[in-house]
Amino acid sequence: xxxxxxxxxxxxxxxxxxxxxxxxxxxxxxxxxxxxxxxxxxxxxxxxxxxxxxxxxxxxxxxxxxxxxxxxxxxxxxxxxxxxxxxxxxxxxxxxxxxxxxxxxxxxxxxxxxxxxxxxxxxxxxxxxxxxxxxxxxxxxxxxxxxxxxxxxxxxxxxxxxxxxxxxxxxxxxxxxxxxxxxxxxxxxxxxxxxxxxxxxxxxxxxxxxxxxxxxxxxxxxxxxxxxxxxxxxxxxxxxxxxxxxxxxxxxxxxxxxxxxxxxxxxxxxxxxxxxxxxxxxxxxxxxxxxxxxxxxxxxxxxxxxxxxxxxxxxxxxxxxxxxxxxxxxxxxxxxxxxxxxxxxxxxxxxxxxxxxxxx
Amino acid sequence: xxxxxxxxxxxxxxxxxxxxxxxxxxxxxxxxxxxxxxxxxxxxxxxxxxxxxxxxxxxxxxxxxxxxxxxxxxxxxxxxxxxxxxxxxxxxxxxxxxxxxxxxxxxxxxxxxxxxxxxxxxxxxxxxxxxxxxxxxxxxxxxxxxxxxxxxxxxxxxxxxxxxxxxxxxxxxxxxxxxxxxxxxxxxxxxxxxxxxxxxxxxxxxxxxxxxxxxxxxxxxxxxxxxxxxxxxxxxxxxxxxxxxxxxxxxxxxxxxxxxxxxxxxxxxxxxxxxxxxxxxxxxxxxxxxxxxxxxxxxxxxxxxxxxxxxxxxxxxxxxxxxxxxxxxxxxxxxxxxxxxxxxxxxxxxxxxxxxxxxxxxxxxxxxxxxxxxxxxxxxxxxxxxxxxxxxxxxxxxxxxxxxxxxxxxxxxxxxxxxxxxxxxxxxx
Numbered sequence: 001x002x003x004x005x006x007x008x009x010x011x012x013x014x015x016x017x018x019x020x021x022x023x024x025x026x027x028x029x030x031x032x033x034x035x036x037x038x039x040x041x042x043x044x045x046x047x048x049x050x051x052x053x054x055x056x057x058x059x060x061x062x063x064x065x066x067x068x069x070x071x072x073x074x075x076x077x078x079x080x081x082x083x084x085x086x087x088x089x090x091x092x093x094x095x096x097x098x099x100x101x102x103x104x105x106x107x108x109x110x111x112x113x114x115x116x117x118x119x120x121x122x123x124x125x126x127x128x129x130x131x132x133x134x135x136x137x138x139x140x141x142x143x144x145x146x147x148x149x150x151x152x153x154x155x156x157x158x159x160x161x162x163x164x165x166x167x168x169x170x171x172x173x174x175x176x177x178x179x180x181x182x183x184x185x186x187x188x189x190x191x192x193x194x195x196x197x198x199x200x201x202x203x204x205x206x207x208x209x210x211x212x213x214x215x216x217x218x219x220x221x222x223x224x225x226x227x228x229x230x231x232x233x234x235x236x237x238x239x240x241x242x243x244x245x246x247x248x249x250x251x252x253x254x255x256x257x258x259x260x261x262x263x264x265x266x267x268x269x270x271x272x273x274x275x276x277x278x279x280x281x282x283x284x285x286x287x288x289x290x291x292x293x294x295x296x297x298x299x300x301x302x303x304x305x306x307x308x309x310x311x312x313x314x315x316x317x318x319x320x321x322x323x324x325x326x327x328x329x330x331x332x333x334x335x336x337x338x339x340x341x342x343x344x345x346x347x348x349x350x351x352x353x354x355x356x357x358x359x360x
Numbered sequence: 361x362x363x364x365x366x367x368x369x370x371x372x373x374x375x376x377x378x379x380x381x382x383x384x385x386x387x388x389x390x391x392x393x394x395x396x397x398x399x400x401x402x403x404x405x406x407x408x409x410x411x412x413x414x415x416x417x418x419x420x421x422x423x424x425x426x427x428x429x430x431x432x433x434x435x436x437x438x439x440x441x442x443x444x445x446x447x448x449x450x451x452x453x454x455x456x457x458x459x460x461x462x463x464x465x466x467x468x469x470x471x472x473x474x475x476x477x478x479x480x481x482x483x484x485x486x487x488x489x490x491x492x493x494x495x496x497x498x499x500x501x502x503x504x505x506x507x508x509x510x511x512x513x514x515x516x517x518x519x520x521x522x523x524x525x526x527x528x529x530x531x532x533x534x535x536x537x538x539x540x541x542x543x544x545x546x547x548x549x550x551x552x553x554x555x556x557x558x559x560x561x562x563x564x565x566x567x568x569x570x571x572x573x574x575x576x577x578x579x580x581x582x583x584x585x586x587x588x589x590x591x592x593x594x595x596x597x598x599x600x601x602x603x604x605x606x607x608x609x610x611x612x613x614x615x616x617x618x619x620x621x622x623x624x625x626x627x628x629x630x631x632x633x634x635x636x637x638x639x640x641x642x643x644x645x646x647x648x649x650x651x652x653x654x655x656x657x658x659x660x661x662x663x664x665x666x667x668x669x670x671x672x673x674x675x676x677x678x679x680x681x682x683x684x685x686x687x688x689x690x691x692x693x694x695x696x697x698x699x700x701x702x703x704x705x706x707x708x709x710x711x712x713x714x715x716x717x718x719x720x721x722x723x724x725x726x727x728x729x730x731x732x733x734x735x736x737x738x739x740x741x742x743x744x745x746x747x748x749x750x751x752x753x754x755x756x757x758x759x760x761x762x763x764x765x766x767x768x769x770x771x772x773x774x775x776x777x778x779x780x781x782x783x784x785x786x787x788x789x
Binding site for chain 2: 013065067071072073074096158169170171181183185187188272273274275290291292303
């Protein structure tokens with residue numbers, strides 16, 4: 001090692017001061033970077049790392065809840081049950097009646113979560129892309145429309161949950177409009193759709209905004225060329241817009257999918273607890289925790305955690321979602337070379353994307 | 361709520377359970393003499409009267425001052441915060457306001473200490489309220505407020521159709537409704553409603569129906585015994601009333617406030633609710649039934665009705681410091697003078713029997729004697745350490761049946777209760 005470190009010094013001395021300076025600076029920067037990042041890493045470790053590890057540990061335990069028949073007292077403390085909290089999911093000891101027949105309560109919650117996610121994300125994507133197409137057109141008052149479309153996204157979820165609860169009340173606005181009394185907030189199939197509607201309303205603008213950022217990176221010349229070649233509007237949309245906006249759209253859909261999988265506020269605030277047609281894994285896990293059954297609650301949260309990781313992995317591998325922004329850069333740079341005027345858009349879009357992801 | 365928040369919640373809960381949150385059986389003798397500052401934890405105080413009562417206490421007790429720690433409105437959140445602060449052994453949380461149905465859980469898990477019998481006499485208190493605060497023959501909390509269900513009815517409509525007395529059974533109520541509805545010819549006017557959304561209120565209403573039909577949920581021997589023809593009749597009646605439309609279908613989504621709003625808007629002839637509605641229905645500016653309604657004991661299925669018991673009790677926590685001040689404060693809050701002041705300010709029912717005939721109270725709240733009857737006859741909801749599971753099992757069975765009824769089908773109450781019985785047998789041993 002000593003020789004290795006000595007050698008560059010020799011070369012730096014040989015060459016001009018420029019290289020010497022660069023080397024010294026890069027060494028110092030490396031250490032400085034560690035020092036500067038240390039507080040952040042420490043905070044991440046404390047607020048994210050430790051709870052996750054404790055949670056995993058907790059998922060192997062169960063609270064003692066046997067009652068002493070003479071004193072009526074509960075023994076207290078907890079015992080190690082190994083994978084018991086996970087395997088009991090498959091034992092099906094707690095069957096409930098949900099939208100998909102009678103299943104164990106966790107399985108039912110898992111099916112609800114998956115179904116809500118699939119339906120919501122499909123609807124949100126269609127609506128979001130439509131919104132983006134509208135917003136990308138140049139017209140008077142475009143700023144106002146953009147701001148207006150963003151309002152649902154800006155409202156805190158629990159607030160929109162309570163707002164939709166009023167709309168879906170038995171005597172609420174929704175029933176007035178459709179002219180019949182559907183009991184949206186009872187434990188029926190309608191409650192599932194109530195959640196879907198509220199979530200779509202709330203988050204389609206998110207997909208719309210991200211897609212808009214993607215749309216703005218498509219150079220206008222491409223469309224002009226297509227027009228010259230006689231492409232129809234539909235052909236332009238499917239052959240130009242969709243393929244070019246795909247990298248951005250996939251990221252938006254990924255974010256929405258991961259977010260919808262851990263949905264809590266809408267079913268909890270709008271429909272209420274203990275209603276099996278809209279009970280998600282997050283809600284069930286929360287309810288178990290409030291019953292002081294922390295072990296199973298942690299186990300369910302971890303299953304959800306793994307599920308979310310798996311979906312994220314699939315998105316990145318199969319659909320090529322460019323979350324970090326490495327692979328997308330060269331493509332965007334190509335666009336920059338192609339058109340000097342639109343060159344600013346890709347650079348502007350990328351940080352915007354990260355901000356949205358980060359803010360959420 | 362994000363996933364990480366869930367994980368944090370689960371993890372935080374664990375760290376303290378691991379060390380044991382105090383097992384009542386091995387607890388050493390409790391020192392009930394130490395004076396010092398304490399906190400009193402209770403849900404939202406909407407009347408603004410509590411700070412006055414606490415200031416009064418503090419003026420009399422220079423050695424130990426009480427601070428009011430206000431909790432959220434929702435009972436679930438109150439319970440959760442109390443449990444979490446027990447598990448982190450928060451010494452400041454000294455006196456807590458415990459819902460009657462939490463008593464067994466908090467006592468069995470050692471969250472609260474048994475009260476010394478010599479300092480907390482129970483004579484003069486409502487028997488049912490004392491029972492609600494007792495676990496394994498020990499008093500774990502001192503009754504501070506009580507509650508029973510009441511039948512609110514449209515006296516003006518009953519008078520108009522020559523009905524001289526409020527109904528005492530569901531059959532009588534139906535006969536009255538048919539007469540009034542035929543005469544009024546108002547499609548917006550429904551007969552009766554209670555609280556039937558899937559939450560704690562449904563457990564209350566289901567219990568009342570079962571008890572009023574002569575059934576039990578948990579027998580005198582402490583064993584569940586709900587799969588009986590009597591209990592089935594109670595549940596079947598509710599489901600059939602939904603099917604007939606005597607209870608509006610929308611009521612499967614109603615909690616206390618939805619029903620109160622409907623009654624105050626003149627959409628219900630009869631309404632089951634708690635005592636707090638009386639004051640509001642007489643004073644709300646939107647209430648069209650001002651001066652037109654009265655209250656009666658709840659009607660029953662086969663005889664007079666039986667109410668479920670509500671109310672809150674004051675308990676002293678295991679981890680709380682300065683239990684001497686805590687004892688003084690609990691005694692102060694349960695004293696006759698303070699209960700009277702609290703009732704006048706909030707219309708919450710007191711737990712001292714003599715206050716129900718107090719002239720000042722009866723003058724302001726003419727329903728007090730009716731309320732006393734309701735509470736005296738009240739049966740508590742099942743006592744269970746894992747009450748959260750028990751009430752959910754009850755709600756599962758009841759909600760399924762009434763939803764079938766609301767959907768126009770004929771519910772199979774017997775099958776629902778057999779399922780409930782099986783579940784309760786694993787929950788209450």
